[in-house]
Amino acid sequence: MSDRKVVLEALQQELQERLSRYHAHQHREAGSLEKDFAEQAVQRQNDDVVDGLEAEAKQELRQVQRALERLAEGEGDVCENCGEEINPARLKVLPFSTRCVRCAGQSLN
Numbered sequence: 001m002s003d004r005k006v007v008l009e010a011l012q013q014e015l016q017e018r019l020s021r022y023h024a025h026q027h028r029e030a031g032s033l034e035k036d037f038a039e040q041a042v043q044r045q046n047d048d049v050v051d052g053l054e055a056e057a058k059q060e061l062r063q064v065q066r067a068l069e070r071l072a073e074g075e076g077d078v079c080e081n082c083g084e085e086i087n088p089a090r091l092k093v094l095p096f097s098t099r100c101v102r103c104a105g106q107s108l109n
């Protein structure tokens with residue numbers, strides 16, 4: 001049980017670090033304005049990719065924090081949707097799960 005908390009906290013930290021790197025990327029120095037058009041186009045494309053990654057990481061972080069909250073409330077093993085116990089094997093593979101396999105359906109969450 002406490003193992004899962006350790007895993008989740010490590011995951012949380014990793015995601016926060018990743019987000020601050022994305023943030024730094026999006027707010028880099030103004031020198032980028034002097035680049036030629038082709039380079040700017042590539043850069044905008046990269047920005048879109050980073051935007052996508054950032055959104056993904058943010059969502060993942062929310063999920064991890066939610067799992068940590070439920071863990072703190074003593075409900076970490078219980079599906080937030082139906083109240084059934086979540087399969088321990090599932091929690092091992094997906095420590096941030098807050099739903100049982102049945103309620104999560106095809107989604108990983």
Ligand SMILES: [Zn+2]
Pocket residue numbers: 079080081082083084099100101102103104
């Ligand atoms: Zn359920």
